[in-house]
Amino acid sequence: MTDRNTQAEIIRQSLKRRYRKERRFRAYGILAIAIALSALVVLFVDIIGKGHTAFIKTTVTLEVDIDPEMMYLDDATDERQLRMADFVEPLVQALLREVPGATEANRDAVRDLLNPYASNQLRDALKENPELLGTTQTMTFLTHTNVDVYVKHAGDEDYSIKLSDRQQAWVDQLLDKGVIETSFNDVLFSRGDSRDPSRAGILGAIVGSLLTMFVTLILSFPIGVAAAIYLEEFAPQNRFTDFIEVNINNLAAVPSIIFGLLGLAVFINLFGMPRSVPLVGGLVLTLMTLPTIIISSRAAIKSVPPSIREAAEGIGASKMQVVLHHVLPLALPGMLTGSIIGMAQALGETAPLLLIGMVAFIVDVPDGFLDSATVLPVQVFLWAGSPELAFIERASAAIMVLLAFLISMNALAIWLRKRLERRW
Amino acid sequence: MSTMNTLKPAVDKEVGASRDTVVPAHEERPESAVIEEAKTVGKPFSDDPKFKLRNVEVFYGQDRAIKNISLDIARNEVIAFIGPSGCGKSTFLRCLNRMNDSIDICRVRGSLLLDDQNIYDSKRDVVELRARVGMVFQKPNPFPKSIYDNVAYGPRIHGLANRKSDLDDIVENSLRKAGLWDEAKDRLDATATGMSGGQQQRLCIARAIAISPEVILMDEPCSALDPIATAKVEELIAEMSESYTIVIVTHSMQQAARVSHRTAYFHLGHLVEVNETNKVFTAPEHELTESYITGRFG
Amino acid sequence: MPTKKEDMYGDHISHQFNDDLSQLKSDFLDMGGLVEQQTIDAVNALIDGDSDAADEIRARDKVVDRMEMTLDEEATRLIARRQPAARDLRFVISVIKMVSDLERVGDEAKKIAKFALTLAEEGQAPRGYVEVRHIGNHVTTMLHDALDAFSRLDAHQALKIMREDKRVDEEYQAATRTLLTFMMEDTRNISRCMSVLWVLRALERVGDHACNIAENVIYMVEGEDVRHTPVEEAEKVVGR
Numbered sequence: 001m002t003d004r005n006t007q008a009e010i011i012r013q014s015l016k017r018r019y020r021k022e023r024r025f026r027a028y029g030i031l032a033i034a035i036a037l038s039a040l041v042v043l044f045v046d047i048i049g050k051g052h053t054a055f056i057k058t059t060v061t062l063e064v065d066i067d068p069e070m071m072y073l074d075d076a077t078d079e080r081q082l083r084m085a086d087f088v089e090p091l092v093q094a095l096l097r098e099v100p101g102a103t104e105a106n107r108d109a110v111r112d113l114l115n116p117y118a119s120n121q122l123r124d125a126l127k128e129n130p131e132l133l134g135t136t137q138t139m140t141f142l143t144h145t146n147v148d149v150y151v152k153h154a155g156d157e158d159y160s161i162k163l164s165d166r167q168q169a170w171v172d173q174l175l176d177k178g179v180i181e182t183s184f185n186d187v188l189f190s191r192g193d194s195r196d197p198s199r200a201g202i203l204g205a206i207v208g209s210l211l212t213m214f215v216t217l218i219l220s221f222p223i224g225v226a227a228a229i230y231l232e233e234f235a236p237q238n239r240f241t242d243f244i245e246v247n248i249n250n251l252a253a254v255p256s257i258i259f260g261l262l263g264l265a266v267f268i269n270l271f272g273m274p275r276s277v278p279l280v281g282g283l284v285l286t287l288m289t290l291p292t293i294i295i296s297s298r299a300a301i302k303s304v305p306p307s308i309r310e311a312a313e314g315i316g317a318s319k320m321q322v323v324l325h326h327v328l329p330l331a332l333p334g335m336l337t338g339s340i341i342g343m344a345q346a347l348g349e350t351a352p353l354l355l356i357g358m359v360a361f362i363v364d365v366p367d368g369f370l371d372s373a374t375v376l377p378v379q380v381f382l383w384a385g386s387p388e389l390a391f392i393e394r395a396s397a398a399i400m401v402l403l404a405f406l407i408s409m410n411a412l413a414i415w416l417r418k419r420l421e422r423r424w
Numbered sequence: 425m426s427t428m429n430t431l432k433p434a435v436d437k438e439v440g441a442s443r444d445t446v447v448p449a450h451e452e453r454p455e456s457a458v459i460e461e462a463k464t465v466g467k468p469f470s471d472d473p474k475f476k477l478r479n480v481e482v483f484y485g486q487d488r489a490i491k492n493i494s495l496d497i498a499r500n501e502v503i504a505f506i507g508p509s510g511c512g513k514s515t516f517l518r519c520l521n522r523m524n525d526s527i528d529i530c531r532v533r534g535s536l537l538l539d540d541q542n543i544y545d546s547k548r549d550v551v552e553l554r555a556r557v558g559m560v561f562q563k564p565n566p567f568p569k570s571i572y573d574n575v576a577y578g579p580r581i582h583g584l585a586n587r588k589s590d591l592d593d594i595v596e597n598s599l600r601k602a603g604l605w606d607e608a609k610d611r612l613d614a615t616a617t618g619m620s621g622g623q624q625q626r627l628c629i630a631r632a633i634a635i636s637p638e639v640i641l642m643d644e645p646c647s648a649l650d651p652i653a654t655a656k657v658e659e660l661i662a663e664m665s666e667s668y669t670i671v672i673v674t675h676s677m678q679q680a681a682r683v684s685h686r687t688a689y690f691h692l693g694h695l696v697e698v699n700e701t702n703k704v705f706t707a708p709e710h711e712l713t714e715s716y717i718t719g720r721f722g
Numbered sequence: 723m724p725t726k727k728e729d730m731y732g733d734h735i736s737h738q739f740n741d742d743l744s745q746l747k748s749d750f751l752d753m754g755g756l757v758e759q760q761t762i763d764a765v766n767a768l769i770d771g772d773s774d775a776a777d778e779i780r781a782r783d784k785v786v787d788r789m790e791m792t793l794d795e796e797a798t799r800l801i802a803r804r805q806p807a808a809r810d811l812r813f814v815i816s817v818i819k820m821v822s823d824l825e826r827v828g829d830e831a832k833k834i835a836k837f838a839l840t841l842a843e844e845g846q847a848p849r850g851y852v853e854v855r856h857i858g859n860h861v862t863t864m865l866h867d868a869l870d871a872f873s874r875l876d877a878h879q880a881l882k883i884m885r886e887d888k889r890v891d892e893e894y895q896a897a898t899r900t901l902l903t904f905m906m907e908d909t910r911n912i913s914r915c916m917s918v919l920w921v922l923r924a925l926e927r928v929g930d931h932a933c934n935i936a937e938n939v940i941y942m943v944e945g946e947d948v949r950h951t952p953v954e955e956a957e958k959v960v961g962r
Contacts, residue, residue, distance in 0.1 A: 714809060
């Protein structure tokens with residue numbers, strides 16, 4: 001037999017080895033987390049680096065002389081006259097007054113500093129307020145996208161500056177005079193899509209996403225929870241239920257684009273529902289989310305301690321009462337967490353929606369479940385594929401908004417779980 | 425089947441081996457100790473039975489967990505079931521309010537009468553049975569609700585109280601009977617899970633008696649409690665024995681000796697001996713009972 | 723009969739428990755042996771008129787008393803620490819009771835030794851010590867058998883001792899009558915006869931204690947209390 005001292009020595013030796021192993025293992029873990037974190041940091045830096053400028057808009061403030069003669073407009077209340085009138089001229093004149101050294105000969109070059117839709121803005125203002133005719137108003141217009149790009153990205157090699165040297169000089173001067181200014185881009189959050197990057201916003205996509213998510217939540221949560229409760233509490237254990245269980249697990253692993261095809265075939269072709277609408281999008285995402293919700297809800301139900309069930313049964317609660325009074329309240333936090341994570345997944349989903357036509361170019365903000373709409377990830381997809389760099393920065397901005405939504409949904413899940421979780 | 429079917433415990437390798445008992449090497453049961461099936465030693469029958477159980481057999485799939493047991497449980501008596509782990513005492517207890525129903529592979533055979541009505545009648549409503557035969561479990565398992573709601577739950581689902589004041593009375597009475605009123609009256613709205621283990625177990629007892637059952641089944645009610653809490657629960661059992669029939673499964677022989685009127689010794693699914701508790705703990709009739717009680721195995 | 727019962731305290735899961743029980747048993751048998759020897763020696767000292775031996779016996783009673791205390795303490799400790807049940811419980815309880823019987827027997831031996839001293843001074847009693855020798859033999863055998871029945875857990879032998887006790891009582895009655903006649907014949911004999919009578923009385927008490935021990939052995943083995951019941955009842959209990 002080893003005597004006490006040598007045994008203690010042996011243990012001390014092996015302890016050293018064990019601690020070394022432990023430290024090495026811990027180092028691996030820290031390394032793994034560091035890799036994941038750095039990937040995340042790279043992603044954020046890239047997206048924010050590219051996208052932060054999308055939150056800035058470039059505007060030009062002009063003293064517009066709304067001269068009826070110049071515009072060939074006598075009566076601002078007359079629809080026909082309004083349609084025929086020239087709204088570009090007063091803007092060009094106003095700008096010409098501001099630009100030092102610019103003459104009538106430069107009018108085209110000067111006009112190109114203004115956003116093509118600036119004249120529409122003037123018309124809309126007059127249409128709304130006909131008395132403005134004949135007065136001089138201080139008005140703020142968006143600049144041309146080229147000016148916007150120049151102001152934000154002058155000197156950046158990735159961006160091609162499409163302004164001529166003279167135009168560039170003008171813009172610099174106007175910036176110095178304070179005629180051209182940059183400010184927070186409210187357009188991004190108040191408008192739908194547009195062909196003109198400086199007028200393109202994500203409001204349409206946000207509303208489309210919310211409508212779609214609403215449909216998905218309303219359908220998938222009750223159906224998923226009900227299915228989970230039935231399978232877990234009431235279904236007999238036989239081959240049929242085994243078969244169902246295997247299939248639910250399989251469905252969770254099916255690529256999402258397949259659900260898109262299914263939605264296209266069933267909802268649109270078979271039931272004749274309209275394309276590109278949040279209702280169909282919601283239905284497709286419901287199909288996709290259901291397995292996740294069912295699986296997580298079943299896990300939540302399983303984790304309810306049997307002692308609680310026994311306690312309720314022991315004082316004569318019926319099966320239904322056991323489930324409704326005891327199992328469900330205790331499983332609810334887990335179910336909600338699972339559902340929110342499923343919803344977050346659905347929020348970020350693009351592929352199935354492409355197939356049901358939610359990829360269309362839609363300018364208007366949707367105002368109902370049956371109105372054509374697009375969703376945030378699809379908007380990102382559309383803009384990211386655009387050749388114009390000004391759209392790329394807006395895509396990054398949309399990604400940021402999408403991430404903010406996802407993070408807040410996950411935070412909500414965690415908060416709900418903390419809040420509702422009861423100890424037993 | 426033959427009643428002469430004698431089984432040597434050493435040969436019978438059912439239940440026992442699969443449970444949590446680690447069989448000590450020197451555990452050699454007396455060679456002469458033979459269990460004769462359906463021949464319970466002592467006084468298994470009573471003149472005034474609450475439960476009349478005849479030739480009860482319980483199967484878990486192919487395993488016969490309870491082997492032809494006949495027993496009467498008298499009105500307002502405290503009967504203790506003792507025996508080594510895996511002897512079937514809990515299984516047998518759970519037959520009495522059909523808690524085994526939820527286990528799919530479990531089948532019960534034989535005649536089990538509560539006040540001369542068959543417990544396992546297919547027409548019998550298990551909810552009504554459990555309202556008459558309450559149960560207290562090994563681990564205190566209060567609902568994660570307030571103390572008040574825990575006690576009021578049973579009366580609520582059975583519709584025993586129509587008005588809030590009636591319900592309040594039931595809750596107060598039950599807590600009083602469970603000796604918990606003084607400790608709990610100022611915090612009826614506090615969650616039950618915040619109480620100590622002993623208080624939780626007494627709350628579970630209060631919850632069981634809130635629906636005024638006739639019988640209370642207790643499955644090792646003190647195994648998770650400290651000695652003081654155990655003493656309080658035992659005191660409670662003694663008080664309750666005046667108005668309830670109590671069946672208690674326990675691993676503690678001292679507890680069986682302290683609280684019960686009669687003691688039943690189970691061994692490998694057999695009911696070996698039933699006798700007055702005094703008799704069992706001073707002069708048991710069966711060799712196996714004696715060996716178990718004196719700590720020779722188990 | 724039951725040979726397996728001989729080892730009835732040897733198969734607990736707890737070895738410590740086994741050791742405690744067998745320690746109690748062997749200590750009890752030691753005390754029993756000593757007390758038996760004391761009685762025999764006292765009777766012999768009386769018959770031989772050996773006052774030195776009688777003194778020795780009186781001194782040795784201290785040892786008996788100490789043994790009684792040790793055994794009581796052991797038994798108390800065993801109850802407190804092991805909570806014996808069933809046959810173990812009966813064993814410990816019986817030992818506690820039998821220890822006090824043994825201690826009384828020791829006292830009786832001491833008493834006999836005292837009378838041995840007195841009688842050695844006064845001289846031989848007129849009729850000699852025929853009855854003393856006879857009853858003395860009888861009760862010491864009973865005591866020996868009782869201890870033997872205890873050590874072998876033999877209820878049948880214990881039953882025999884209960885029957886013997888009746889015979890001792892009869893012999894004692896007869897001896898008393900004989901001594902009475904002697905006293906009536908000659909009043910000078912009264913003092914010495916009275917001493918012998920006391921000795922006989924002590925021996926009869928020893929028989930009673932042996933009988934008590936036998937009853938306790940039956941309780942220990944069969945779990946049935948046979949004290950204060952007719953021997954026929956006890957026979958039924960043991961005969962089962």
